[in-house]
Amino acid sequence: xxxxxxxxxxxxxxxxxxxxxxxxxxxxxxxxxxxxxxxxxxxxxxxxxxxxxxxxxxxxxxxxxxxxxxxxxxxxxxxxxxxxxxxxxxxxxxxxxxxxxxxxxxxxxxxxxxxxxxxxxxxxxxxxxxxxxxxxxxxxxxxxxxxxxxxxxxxxxxxxxxxxxxxxxxxxxxxxxxxxxxxxxxxxxxxxxxxxxxxxxxxxxxxxxxxxxxxxxxxxxxxxxxxxxxxxxxxxxxxxxxxxxxxxxxxxxxxxxxxxxxxxxxxxxxxxxxxxxxxxxxxxxxxxxxxxxxxxxxxxxxxxxxxxxxxxxxxxxxxxxxxxxxxxxxxxxxxxxxxxxxxxxxxxxxxxxxxxxxxxxxxxxxxxxxxxxxxxxxxxxxxxxxxxxxxxxxxxxxxxxxxxxxxxxxxxxxxxxxxxxxxxxxxxxxxxxxxxxxxxxxxxxxxxxxxxxxxxxxxxxxxxxxxxxxxxxxxxxxxxxxxxxxxxxxxxxxxxxxxxxxxxxxxxxx
Amino acid sequence: xxxxxxxxxxxxxxxxxxxxxxxxxxxxxxxxxxxxxxxxxxxxxxxxxxxxxxxxxxxxxxxxxxxxxxxxxxxxxxxxxxxxxxxxxxxxxxxxxxx
Numbered sequence: 001x002x003x004x005x006x007x008x009x010x011x012x013x014x015x016x017x018x019x020x021x022x023x024x025x026x027x028x029x030x031x032x033x034x035x036x037x038x039x040x041x042x043x044x045x046x047x048x049x050x051x052x053x054x055x056x057x058x059x060x061x062x063x064x065x066x067x068x069x070x071x072x073x074x075x076x077x078x079x080x081x082x083x084x085x086x087x088x089x090x091x092x093x094x095x096x097x098x099x100x101x102x103x104x105x106x107x108x109x110x111x112x113x114x115x116x117x118x119x120x121x122x123x124x125x126x127x128x129x130x131x132x133x134x135x136x137x138x139x140x141x142x143x144x145x146x147x148x149x150x151x152x153x154x155x156x157x158x159x160x161x162x163x164x165x166x167x168x169x170x171x172x173x174x175x176x177x178x179x180x181x182x183x184x185x186x187x188x189x190x191x192x193x194x195x196x197x198x199x200x201x202x203x204x205x206x207x208x209x210x211x212x213x214x215x216x217x218x219x220x221x222x223x224x225x226x227x228x229x230x231x232x233x234x235x236x237x238x239x240x241x242x243x244x245x246x247x248x249x250x251x252x253x254x255x256x257x258x259x260x261x262x263x264x265x266x267x268x269x270x271x272x273x274x275x276x277x278x279x280x281x282x283x284x285x286x287x288x289x290x291x292x293x294x295x296x297x298x299x300x301x302x303x304x305x306x307x308x309x310x311x312x313x314x315x316x317x318x319x320x321x322x323x324x325x326x327x328x329x330x331x332x333x334x335x336x337x338x339x340x341x342x343x344x345x346x347x348x349x350x351x352x353x354x355x356x357x358x359x360x361x362x363x364x365x366x367x368x369x370x371x372x373x374x375x376x377x378x379x380x381x382x383x384x385x386x387x388x389x390x391x392x393x394x395x396x397x398x399x400x401x402x403x404x405x406x407x408x409x410x411x412x413x414x415x416x417x418x419x420x421x422x423x424x425x426x427x428x429x430x431x432x433x434x435x436x437x438x439x440x441x442x443x444x445x446x447x448x449x450x451x452x453x454x455x456x457x458x459x460x461x462x463x464x465x466x467x468x469x470x471x472x473x474x475x476x477x478x479x480x481x482x483x484x485x486x487x488x489x490x491x492x493x494x495x496x497x498x499x500x501x502x503x504x505x506x507x508x509x510x
Numbered sequence: 511x512x513x514x515x516x517x518x519x520x521x522x523x524x525x526x527x528x529x530x531x532x533x534x535x536x537x538x539x540x541x542x543x544x545x546x547x548x549x550x551x552x553x554x555x556x557x558x559x560x561x562x563x564x565x566x567x568x569x570x571x572x573x574x575x576x577x578x579x580x581x582x583x584x585x586x587x588x589x590x591x592x593x594x595x596x597x598x599x600x601x602x603x604x605x606x607x608x609x
Contacts, residue, residue: 101589101590102590103582103586103589103590104582195567196565196566197567197569210565210566236574237574239569239572240565240567240569240572242567242569306555309551309552309555311548312548312549312550312551312552313552315545315549316549316552323526330527331592332592332599332601333590333591333599334591334592335592336592337592337593339602343603344602345603345604345605345606346601346602346603346604347527348602349602350527351524351528351529354526354527354528354529355528355529355530355531355534358528360538363523363530363534363538364538364541364542364545366526366528367519367522367523367526367528367538367542368545368546370525370526371514371518371522371542371546374522380553381549381552383562384552384553384554384555384556385552386563386564387555387556387561387562387563388552388555388556388560389562389566390556390560390561390562390563391555391556391560393563423541425541425544425545426544426545426548440566441566442565442566442567443566468566468567
C-alpha cells in the first residue's frame with residue numbers, strides 16, 4: 001500500500017503546505033487505492049476520477065499562486081450518497097433515485113468545494129439512511145475492512161469503510177440515530193455527530209428532519225475537528241441552522257491531545273450497560289474510563305432513567321417523519337417512474353413506482369410511520385413519543401448539571417456477520433441503543449476507537465456526549481482519550497487491521 | 511397491544527401509495543406487529559403535564575434576508591423529470607377513467 005494513503009488529513013495538509021506533495025499526487029494515490037480495494041470493500045457507489053483530478057489540479061494551481069483557500073485545500077474527501085452533488089449521481093442507496101443527477105449542491109458540498117477539497121466520489125449507505133449495517137443499500141452491502149464477512153455499520157457504512165480502508169482520508173456522514181458514530185465504532189474509525197443545527201441540512205435528503213445531522217468521518221479526532229471547521233456554521237438556506245459563532249474545533253482537539261483531563265467531570269451513563277452488551281466491548285469501555293481517571297478526570301455514574309424508552313421513542317418519531325419526507329418520491333418530477341400496463345392514473349403510477357423503487361426496510365418504516373400518524377393512534381404513539389423526547393432532554397439537562405461530558409460504549413457489540421440480522425428488524429434496531437438519545441435531544445457526540453474486543457478481535461467504540469452547542473468538548477475529551485490509547489497501543493488501532501487482499505502495490509511505487 | 515393485521519397493512523400501504531404484493535404483505539405484516547409490540551412500551555410513560563418536543567433545539571421566526579438569489583433554471587428543474595413536454599413536467603392522467 002502507498003504510504004500516502006495511510007497519512008492523516010492533518011499530515012497531508014502539512015505536506016501540501018510544505019510543498020512536499022501535490023494535491024494531484026495524493027488524489028491519484030487515493031483513486032488508485034480505491035481501484036485496488038473497493039471491489040472487495042464496496043464503499044463507493046460512484047467514483048469521480050476525472051472530477052477529483054480536475055479539482056486537485058485547480059488546488060495545485062491555487063497553491064502555487066499562494067492562494068490556498070484553507071488548510072485542507074487539496075486534501076481529497078468522500079461524500080455519503082445522501083448529500084446532493086451537482087453533476088454527480090445521488091441515489092441515497094435507493095433504486096428510486098438510480099441515475100439521478102441533482103441540479104444543485106448541498107451546502108456541505110458547496111463548503112467542501114469552496115475550501116478546495118477534491119471529491120473522490122459518493123459512498124454507499126442503507127437506503128435513505130435506514131439501517132445499521134449498509135445491507136439495506138439497493139446496490140449491495142459495503143464490507144467491513146477488518147473482516148469482509150462482517151457489516152461496516154450503518155447507515156454510513158460506506159463512508160466509515162472508505163476511511164478505514166484508506167480509500168479516503170476524510171469522509172462526510174449523516175447521523176439520524178447513530179449512522180456516523182456506530183459505523184465508526186465497528187470499523188475502528190472516528191465519527192462526529194454535531195449539535196443539531198450546527199451543520200446545514202440544505203441538500204441533505206431528509207430521513208427524519210428533526211434528527212438528521214451531517215458530520216465528519218475520519219481516522220483521527222484532529223482530522224474530524226478540521227473538517228467540522230470547514231462544513232459547520234450558519235446557513236440561511238436551512239431554517240433549523242443555528243446562528244452563532246462557533247469556536248475552533250481544531251484548537252479544541254489540539255488542546256485535548258495533550259492528554260490532560262484534570263478537572264474534567266465525566267459521567268458514565270448507568271442505563272447504557274448491562275444485559276445484551278458484549279463482554280469485550282464493556283471491558284474496553286472500562287479500560288478507557290480508567291485511562292481518563294488516570295489522566296485526571298473526575299468520573300461519576302449518572303442515571304438517565306428515560307433513556308430506556310429512547311429506542312421505542314425513536315422508532316415512532318423516525319418512521320413518522322420518514323413517511324412524510326419520502327412522500328415526495330411520487331414519480332412525477334424526478335427519479336424512477338414505473339408505468340403499469342393500460343392507461344394508468346397518476347396514483348397507480350405512484351403506487352407501482354414506490355413498490356418497485358423502495359426496498360423492504362423503507363416500506364416497513366413508511367407503513368409504520370403512516371400507522372403512527374393515523375387518526376386514533378396519533379396520541380398513543382406519535383404524541384406520546386414527542387413527550388418522552390422532552391423527558392430525555394430533561395435527563396440530559398440534569399446530567400449536564402453534574403458533569404461536563406457523558407460517556408458510554410458507542411454500540412453494544414462489535415461488527416456482526418452480513419445477513420445475521422437482516423430479517424429481524426428489532427435486533428437490527430438495538431445497535432442504535434446508545435447513539436439514539438443524542439439525536440432525540442440534539443446534543444453532539446463523538447465515537448472514537450478504543451481497542452479490540454478480546455473474544456473476536458474486532459474494534460469497539462467509545463462515545464462522548466456533550467451539551468448542545470458544546471461540540472468543542474467532544475473534540476477535547478475525544479482527542480485526549482485518543483492520545484492516551486494510541487500511546488498505550490504504540491500506534492493507531494488501524495495498524496492492527498488486516499491487509500486487504502488485492503491491495504499489494506509494487507515495491508517503490510509512490 | 512393490538513396486533514396489526516394483514517388487511518390493516520394493506521390499507522396503510524394504500525394510504526402510503528405503495529402497491530404491496532401478496533408475498534410482501536405476508537412478509538411485512540408479522541414484522542410490523544413485532545416492531546409495534548416493542549414500541550408500545552412507551553404507552554403511559556409521560557403524563558399529561560409533559561409538553562411534547564418536535565425539535566430539540568427550537569428556533570422561532572427564522573427569516574432570511576429579503577434579497578433576490580438565483581434559483582434553478584427551468585432546464586435544471588426539469589433535468590431529472592421522467593417525462594417533459596413544452597418545458598413542463600409531463601404526468602399521467604390525474605382523474606379516474608369515469609371522469
